[in-house]
Amino acid sequence: MTAKSLSLQDAAQDKAMSGSRSNPNSAFRRLLAIIRELLGNPSSGFGLVVITILVLTAIVAPLIAPYDPNVINLGNTLKPPSIEHWFGTDELGRDIMSRIIYGTRISLTIITIVSVIVGPIGLLVGTTAGYFGGWYDTIMMRITDIFLSFPSLILSLAFVAALGAGLENAIIAIGLTTWPPIARLARAETLTFRGADYISASRMQGASALRIIIKSIMPMCLPSVLVRITLSMATVILTAAGLGFLGLGAQPPLPEWGAMIATGRRYMLDNWWLVAFPGGAILLVSLAFNLLGDGLRDALDPKQR
Amino acid sequence: MNNERLTAFTRQTGTILATLLGLLILTFCIGRLMPVDPVRAIVGEEADQATYDAVAERIGANLPLYQQFFRYVNDLLHGDFGTSIRTGQPVINDILHVMPATIELATFAIIVGAGLGIPLGILAAVRRNRPIDHVIRFLTLIGHSMPIFWTGMIGLIIFYAALDLVGGGGRLSDYYIGLVPETTGFLLIDAILAGDWEVFRDAVNHLLLPASILGYSSMAYITRMTRSFMLDQLNQEYVITARVKGLSKGRTIWHHAFANIRVQLVTIVALAYGSLLEGAVLIETVFSWPGFGQYITNNMLIGDMNAVMTCVLLVGVIFIALNLLSDALYKIFDPRTR
Numbered sequence: 001m002t003a004k005s006l007s008l009q010d011a012a013q014d015k016a017m018s019g020s021r022s023n024p025n026s027a028f029r030r031l032l033a034i035i036r037e038l039l040g041n042p043s044s045g046f047g048l049v050v051i052t053i054l055v056l057t058a059i060v061a062p063l064i065a066p067y068d069p070n071v072i073n074l075g076n077t078l079k080p081p082s083i084e085h086w087f088g089t090d091e092l093g094r095d096i097m098s099r100i101i102y103g104t105r106i107s108l109t110i111i112t113i114v115s116v117i118v119g120p121i122g123l124l125v126g127t128t129a130g131y132f133g134g135w136y137d138t139i140m141m142r143i144t145d146i147f148l149s150f151p152s153l154i155l156s157l158a159f160v161a162a163l164g165a166g167l168e169n170a171i172i173a174i175g176l177t178t179w180p181p182i183a184r185l186a187r188a189e190t191l192t193f194r195g196a197d198y199i200s201a202s203r204m205q206g207a208s209a210l211r212i213i214i215k216s217i218m219p220m221c222l223p224s225v226l227v228r229i230t231l232s233m234a235t236v237i238l239t240a241a242g243l244g245f246l247g248l249g250a251q252p253p254l255p256e257w258g259a260m261i262a263t264g265r266r267y268m269l270d271n272w273w274l275v276a277f278p279g280g281a282i283l284l285v286s287l288a289f290n291l292l293g294d295g296l297r298d299a300l301d302p303k304q305r
Numbered sequence: 306m307n308n309e310r311l312t313a314f315t316r317q318t319g320t321i322l323a324t325l326l327g328l329l330i331l332t333f334c335i336g337r338l339m340p341v342d343p344v345r346a347i348v349g350e351e352a353d354q355a356t357y358d359a360v361a362e363r364i365g366a367n368l369p370l371y372q373q374f375f376r377y378v379n380d381l382l383h384g385d386f387g388t389s390i391r392t393g394q395p396v397i398n399d400i401l402h403v404m405p406a407t408i409e410l411a412t413f414a415i416i417v418g419a420g421l422g423i424p425l426g427i428l429a430a431v432r433r434n435r436p437i438d439h440v441i442r443f444l445t446l447i448g449h450s451m452p453i454f455w456t457g458m459i460g461l462i463i464f465y466a467a468l469d470l471v472g473g474g475g476r477l478s479d480y481y482i483g484l485v486p487e488t489t490g491f492l493l494i495d496a497i498l499a500g501d502w503e504v505f506r507d508a509v510n511h512l513l514l515p516a517s518i519l520g521y522s523s524m525a526y527i528t529r530m531t532r533s534f535m536l537d538q539l540n541q542e543y544v545i546t547a548r549v550k551g552l553s554k555g556r557t558i559w560h561h562a563f564a565n566i567r568v569q570l571v572t573i574v575a576l577a578y579g580s581l582l583e584g585a586v587l588i589e590t591v592f593s594w595p596g597f598g599q600y601i602t603n604n605m606l607i608g609d610m611n612a613v614m615t616c617v618l619l620v621g622v623i624f625i626a627l628n629l630l631s632d633a634l635y636k637i638f639d640p641r642t643r
Contacts, residue, residue: 142320146327149624150617151583154601158617161605162338234450241452242587246602261455265591268458269466276462279455287450 037299044295050288058104067095069102069255078271088273090264096273099255100281106256107285110171110240115229117175118182123225125179126186127217131194131209141187147180153239160248167256170249174239178232185228189221223300231293234286241282257282321629328621329381333374336614343610346390381618387611391604396615399600405490406476407589407596410516411581417520418527419574425524426531430539431558441528448525453518453584457591460514472511474593481507515592519584523577530573531566538562568638572631579627582620 039045073093081088087096129140159173243249244258257278264274386397429441485499496505547557589598604612
């Protein structure tokens with residue numbers, strides 16, 4: 001039992017006993033400490049910086065993009081990288097760099113919505129299965145196993161085929177394939193907390209199962225669930241790009257990176273920049289999430305170092 | 306003891322059956338969710354209401370859902386996987402026809418992946434935190450993070466368009482297609498059987514790039530796992546004991562540490578082989594490779610329901626089987642789990 005997990009338990013115990021919210025000041029300080037540790041390590045620091053840049057780019061995209069991403073200029077098609085167009089222009093004369101910059105907004109949307117879908121679903125399924133146990137647990141874990149037994153891209157493909165191609169459906173499909181590992185993790189965590197004294201204490205005080213799960217168990221699972229979501233994000237980015245590339249995700253003319261590569265494919269043998277830069281952007285972001293996820297795991301769980 | 310085993314066996318069988326049932330429900334739901342009217346797909350747009358109703362009656366499209374599900378399972382149990390709307394052939398024939406191309410690709414890829422991944426993983430573990438370890442970890446990280454379809458295209462731009470070292474898309478150059486009779490469907494084997502070495506060379510030339518790129522992505526996974534298994538072993542006391550006893554470093558690593566991770570490696574390679582199906586979906590599209598991955602994508606794009614359901618079912622069954630196989634391997638080779 002490390003000092004950190006003891007203090008975590010203390011905090012949860014306080015919460016369970018008094019019902020007061022955790023001190024926002026100390027939570028903020030802990031977040032700062034984690035960020036400092038992440039930045040201290042060159043690889044996770046790199047990941048954090050890239051993701052910060054991604055978020056900032058998405059916010060200020062109209063200010064920094066040199067051109068309108070959708071303006072067609074047929075007099076200026078398939079131009080190689082130059083001073084005016086750093087990443088060249090595509091088959092319709094659109095500036096590729098501006099399209100990649102606007103594409104950050106789509107990537108960020110995908111990441112945000114998928115996290116918002118899978119976090120609560122995974123937490124809910126995992127904590128309830130772990131807390132109640134019995135046949136409910138068996139059924140839930142069987143369902144999780146079926147989802148887990150598929151490679152995520154193929155299952156997402158099947159869902160998109162069923163729901164219809166498009167960005168919204170791709171996001172839903174990715175969400176449907178991303179929750180199972182989170183549910184498994186939340187369940188495993190719940191099993192370790194279930195027998196803890198503070199849970200028994202609040203049960204004896206008459207707290208309902210729902211209250212115990214929401215107030216005492218979920219907050220304890222949250223840190224590891226967040227790490228797991230970060231680790232999944234690299235796969236989410238790659239799956240979304242793959243769906244876009246296959247024509248089942250975001251549809252042109254949306255500047256989604258995978259879809260850009262799909263349209264650039266026809267011209268790629270003579271115009272490498274059409275596919276090289278959007279793909280480089282995908283690689284960079286997924287690399288950043290992998291590095292950040294590894295760093296977060298180390299920072300939050302010193303055992304696995 | 307015997308009774309215990311029997312219970313364990315029953316439990317295991319029950320679990321497998323439950324998983325299979327869940328899988329069937331999942332594929333059935335996917336099929337029903339698809340925005341395709343199965344009756345319309347058969348009778349065509351211009352059919353009159355009477356024909357429509359007759360076909361609907363015959364395929365059971367107007368039955369309640371649970372009865373449709375029983376019908377579906379019943380058909381599957383009789384080996385009837387439905388007819389592809391696109392080709393008019395039984396889906397299972399189509400799949401058997403495209404499978405060899407994918408197996409050929411995946412087998413080459415896993416040879417690359419395991420052949421490089423296992424030695425690199427061991428090297429990284431033995432030279433932990435040295436420069437070579439950092440280089441290998443960086444390579445595996447890139448392998449995890451790259452969009453494989455993009456790597457395929459960059460490969461084509463560099464090695465096909467610019468350097469002309471390998472063949473382009475497809476399994477053969479145009480002028481070699483149809484020269485060797487299709488006996489097994491595995492082009493390399495067919496070429497050997499026909500004794501046509503020119504076709505064989507051309508086929509290898511086309512296989513090289515997609516298989517290497519697919520292999521790189523599985524190498525990333527295999528290296529990472531090998532490294533962590535090996536580190537686990539190297540940190541244990543028996544390794545120190547062996548060294549203290551005077552065993553050479555190489556002998557300790559190969560005869561002791563490596564011997565202990567062989568089972569884990571077999572399961573990892575088996576799982577990696579299955580996961581290649583996922584990469585194949587994208588790589589086959591990039592390289593116009595007429596295999597299972599392209600078949601599944603094309604049918605999803607046009608909404609060929611029976612084909613999609615069967616492909617998804619097949620992938621699910623393959624993965625369940627692989628997981629069972631790896632469990633079984635553990636039990637056979639690791640006496641502690643018995």
